[in-house]
Amino acid sequence: MAVQNFDMPLANVDTEVLIVGGGPVGLTARALLERWGVRVLLVEKHRRLSPFPRSRLVNVRSMEIFRQLGLATRITAAAFAPEYGRIRFRDTLYDRDFATAAMVGINAPVPESPVLGVVTSQDRLEPTLLAAADAPVRFGVELIDLTEETDSVVALLVDRDNGDETRVRARYVLAADGANSTVRQLRGIDTMGPGALGGVTTVVFDADLNRWCARQPAGVYFTAHGSFLPLYPEGGWAWFAPTPEDPARADWPGLVSRALGPSAEVRAEVLRVQHWVMNAFVAERLHHGRILLAGDAAHAIPIIGGLGMNAGVADAHNLCWKLAGVLHGWAGPSLLETYETERHPVADRTLRQAVANTQLLLQVQNRRRDQLQGAEAAPDRIELPWSEEYFAQLGLVLGVAYDSDAVLNDDGTPPEPPDSGTDYVPTAEPGHRMPHLWLRPNSSTLDTFGERFTLLTPDPARWERQAIAAAPWPLGVEALPREHIDFCDLRPHGALLVRPDGHIAARWRDHPPSDAALHHALTAITGSTSP
Incomplete structure (x- = not known):
């Protein structure tokens, strides 16, 4: 630097x-x-x-x-460590979980990414x-x-x-x-x-909370008195809660200690306080x-x-x-x-x-509040209103599909965006993120993108001639193992043109239709006036 x-x-x-x-x-x-x-x-x-x-x-x-x-x-x-890729719901931090969920893609590897x-x-x-x-x-x-x-x-x-x-x-x-x-x-x-959903205060503090958290790690502990988050592997905590009416006069160490629960008997050492608006x-x-x-x-x-x-x-x-x-x-x-x-x-x-995530979170907290206020003893566990796919977002994270002039669709039909973030189904359709496929040990298709366009093809020799004629665009050709051609809906001489951001820009299922096919495609995708 x-x-x-x-x-x-x-x-x-x-x-x-x-x-x-x-x-x-x-x-x-x-x-x-x-x-x-x-x-x-x-x-x-x-x-x-x-x-x-x-x-x-x-x-x-x-x-x-x-x-x-x-x-x-x-x-x-x-x-x-990956085991912190989990959220836990508790009445207070020192209580047992009444619900928990994994953060998919955080707590353990997923086959869809390297x-x-x-x-x-x-x-x-x-x-x-x-x-x-x-x-x-x-x-x-x-x-x-x-x-x-x-x-x-x-x-x-x-x-x-x-x-x-x-x-x-x-x-x-x-x-x-x-x-x-x-x-x-x-x-x-x-x-x-x-617009503005309300004021939030972040309190960064030190306290010894290991007795309640060390054996059940999480990235976030949601409680009825705010959210507690471990900050660094070596220590430190943050408390997120609604901003009080007079924050300048607030007793922040006392507020954090009370939020931890009356049985915690922990005094928080407050280091920093920040007020902000959730938009x-x-x-x-x-x-x-x-x-x-x-x-x-x-x-x-x-x-x-x-x-x-x-x-x-x-x-x-x-x-x-x-x-x-x-x-x-x-x-x-x-x-x-x-x-x-x-x-x-x-x-x-x-x-x-x-x-929707916020509404799901409120559902859990409201259901638990109703249980605690009921005549009968509250159960130890409640069922979460979502699947194990943490707030149903994996499809939104990896399933983004673009429809624009920078994508040449196979048949003129725009890619289907995910209806929600719940499911991710890998596909080699133009507009989608190129799926992760292993090209060789420790080398993913995703490792070939970044600073150029990439042609993925089971027949590199045939496409190299097109690539040489593709100046001035930055372009590389990568061999696609034949074991992946059916998944990519390619024939032995086909190719995928992948943009530098990893999204598929065009697909030729078989050999190039003309000697200038790649040049024409890059001209259209980039809006270029190159001859």
């Missing part, structure tokens, strides 16, 4: 992409764009990375993306993402105005320490500046959805001229189910190769329009799923 870059003077800076916001989404975009050779500047109004745990779950799809960036092993090493998601804290994840690239970052620098010009955007920035103002000219602006996005507000982009909305637009929204700026997702940050990482993964293509000249500007076409429906479905 080139620390000297972080303090570079901003006077008269030109860059290809200005990223506004230094959370996981902005930092992921910075790393992806640097891999593509794009000049990037990231600015973050806060003076340092957040010290709060915030997002807690890195799901399977995000870990696949981080595996492409070479970060998965490092992230896993700082995270909890990686395992993890429970970790955002303040552990962000330093790893920051160190993943050398592109310059400026903390304590706030965006205060934007002016769109014909071929660029001029951003007015202010240094929050000394008040100095600077103008930065960028070809594009990627707004990853959170639910209260300044960029979104400056462009007048409205939002759709319930639920999707921006009306994700693309405004040369400005693109990602992460919470594009969609604020309630925290139940851990979908929000992961949806933002997927935004960046979808967008960055498209930005690189336009900036490097092998894609037309129309390719960027497919970002909104593809990701806006996903944001809508993700918001609906998170709201």
Whole structure:
């Protein structure tokens, strides 16, 4: 990590992409764009990375993306062991579980992916993402105005320490500046959805809770008095609860200790307190001229189910190769329009799923409250209103299907999006994420994507000739073992064209229909004017 870059003077800076916001989404975009050779500047109004745990779950799809960036092993090493991939419901933290459920893809490997998601804290994840690239970052620098010009955007920035103002000219602006996005507000982009759901307080504290938790680990313990979350493998806790009416006068150590339960006899040592608003909305637009929204700026997702940050990482993964293509000249500007076409429906479905998750959680808590208030003794267990597929989200995580000009469907029929996130059925239909298939020991199909288009074919020699003629697009050819051709609905000379983000862009079931088939397909997919 080139620390000297972080303090570079901003006077008269030109860059290809200005990223506004230094959370996981902005930092992921910075790393992806640097891999593509794009000049990037990231600015973050806060003076340092957040010290709060915030997002807690890195799901399977995000870990696949981080595996492409070479970060998965490092992230896993700082995270909890797989047995923490579970939620537990208790009346108080010291009571027994009255319900529990596994986080699928977190608590144990799934055959649909070569990686395992993890429970970790955002303040552990962000330093790893920051160190993943050398592109310059400026903390304590706030965006205060934007002016769109014909071929660029001029951003007015202010240094929050000394008040100095600077103008930065960028070809594009990627707004990853959170639910209260300044960029979104400056462009007048409205939002759709319930909006603010209520105030929440996060209390980070130290306490010895091993006697109730060590033998029954979990990523989250839901209780009637708030949610308790272990923060790091070596210790530390967080308590999430509704913000009280007068938070400035609150006795936070006392509140946490009482929330633990009268029999706990534990005094919490409070370290940090953060008040925030849980939002639920999707921006009306994700693309405004040369400005693109990602992460919470594009969609604020309630925290139940851990979908929000992961949806933002997927935004960046979808967008960055498209930005690189336009900036490097092998894609037309129309390719960027497919970002909104593809990701806006996903944001809508993700918001609906998170709201459903919240309703499911309330069902459990309300049912338990009714039991405790009944005349008879409450049972030790209650049946959960969902399957073991933690809040029914695996299909939403891995089953995303895109329908846009950047996908050539076999017969003109758009891919079917999942009705819900419950089930994931791997498929090699265009528009879908290319399924994980082992090409050879320890090498997945997913390992062949990231910085180029990829042709997966059982007949590489035949397609190599097409690939050589496919300039200027970055393209590689990978042999697909014949044991997988039936699953991919290919014949011995067929091929799948997979985009850099791992989604299938086109499929030829048999040999190429013409010598220019691949060239024509890439021209159409990327909106290119190349001959």
